[in-house]
Amino acid sequence: MDKFVHKGPQGPAVSGLHASPAPSGPPRPPTPQHETTNGASISAAMEVTGSQLLFSQLAESPGLGVQLSDAMAAGPSVGGLPAHPDLQALAAALVSLITPTIQKTLENTIRDTLTQIRTDLGAQEGRIGEMEHRIVALEDENSGLATKLRQMDTDLCYVSGKLEDLENRSRRSNLRLVGVTESLLPADLQDFCKSDLPKALGLPHKCRVERAHRIGKLPDRNVASKAGVDSHPRQVIFKLLDYNDKVSILRAFRKRTTPLTFRNKKMLIFEDFSADVAKRRKAFSNVCTALYNAKRRFQLQYPATLKVHMPDGSFRSYQTPSAAEAELRDVLADHQRHPRHSPARQDPSRDQGPLAQRPARRKEGRDRSPAEGRKRKKSPKRRSRSRSSRSSSPD
Incomplete structure (x- = not known):
């Protein structure tokens, strides 16, 4: 019996179990992880803790080690386990010794893990609460900005309408002529709108015109030479000093049954x-x-x-x-x-x-030839000579 049990420096040990010496001191539970602990880590901790507790119990109870050695030495084994009649009682005693320690160790491990999880959840709740406060503040600020934006949009529409109304009121006395050929020089536009246009419409009086000019870009010379200068003439816009003159011109133009023409070109009159x-x-x-x-x-x-x-x-x-x-x-x-x-x-x-x-x-000095200029200069002299000759001749 003594050959199966020997004492070491830390106490009695079991030689027939082929186990390593039991560690000194109480069993230490495995260190829990910082963030998460899953089922696999807990199972591994249970296995390590169970083996450590088994060897510690055997080291602390020499009689339990002797009984286990005798059971393993007696008779053949069945299925790798010794066929001893007291094996079940021995296993029950071993379980009763190990179970409280394992349960306490697991409770400590789970308690530490749950404490760490509660700490992390508390920190997350604080962050989520701060985010909720910020979102509420942003929503309140956004609602105020949306109200201001709607008010500014309303004011902008109102101001745009007033600006458009003022612009059209400033154009109230203006008229546009479409179809006036480019051969009518800019210097003659005001006289044309003042006297010739009312006369063509049958108005009994002339109109007072403040200003008259053409609008639009000048036609290209190459395009104008191919298509003709008067193919697409620019519009003429003129401003009347009296609004009643504008009404009279439009009324007379609308009553016409025949088209209004200028130099064989159809002419139209529109408001500005x-x-x-x-x-x-x-x-x-x-x-x-x-x-x-x-x-x-x-x-x-x-x-x-x-x-x-x-x-x-x-x-x-x-x-x-x-x-x-x-x-x-x-x-x-x-x-x-x-x-x-x-x-x-x-x-x-x-x-x-x-x-x-x-x-x-006709522009003076451009379309007139030198010969015409000389003839026009000499004609008054000839007339003066003929008159002088007539006055000097006897009756």
């Missing part, structure tokens, strides 16, 4: 508006052309409202071209089936209006 209003009014051009060809009365009121007179005496107003096209589809379809031909172009030889009689002013 801002760029935005002109763009909105231009969108109604197709509808207005169809109504004109269908002989329907209509008015394009300021700023861009189409007023159509119906056969029953009523009228309808449209703010957008799409709405007008949708409701006047029958009129437009009838115009497409039976288009109205434009009146034949008037014979230039029969155009005896006052605008056609105005000759083109």
Whole structure:
């Protein structure tokens, strides 16, 4: 019996189990991880702790080691385990000795792990709370900025409308002429708008014009030489000193049954508006052309409202071209089936209006040849000589 048990420096040990010497002191639990602990780490900790506790119990109880050595030495083994009748009782005693220590060690390990998890969760809760406070502050600030932005948008629309209205009011006394040939020099534009245009429209008096000039870019010389200088003349804009003169000119132009021509070119008269209003009014051009060809009365009121007179005496107003096209589809379809031909172009030889009689002013010193200049200079002298000869001749 003594050959199976020997005492070492740390106490009795079991030689028949082929085990390493038991570590000194109480068993130390494995160090828990800092962040996370899963099931695999806990199982490994249980295995290491169980083996350490087994050897520590054997070292502390010499009689348990002797009984286990006798059980292993007696008789053959079955399935790798010694077939001793007291083996089950021995295993139960071993389990009863090891279980409390293992349970205590696992409790300490799990407690430390849970404490670390609670600490991390507390830190995360603090961060999440701070983020919530910041988000609430940003939402409050954003709601205030959104209110200010809406107010600024409303103010901007109001100011833009006022600015557009002021611009159109400043253009209230302006008129535009389309189709005036470039042969009419800039120096003659004001006189043309002051006297010739009212006379051609049948007005009994002249109009007071403050200023008249052309607008747009000068045509290219190469393009003008190929297509003709008067193929696309620039528009003429002039400002009247009296608003009633503008109304009289527009009324007389709209009452005309024949086209107004200047030097065998058709001329049109329009009101002057801002760029935005002109763009909105231009969108109604197709509808207005169809109504004109269908002989329907209509008015394009300021700023861009189409007023159509119906056969029953009523009228309808449209703010957008799409709405007008949708409701006047029958009129437009009838115009497409039976288009109205434009009146034949008037014979230039029969155009005896006052605008056609105005000759083109020639620039002095450019289009006149030297011979013509000499002849014009000599003609007064000849006349003076003939008069002197007549006065000197006897009766």
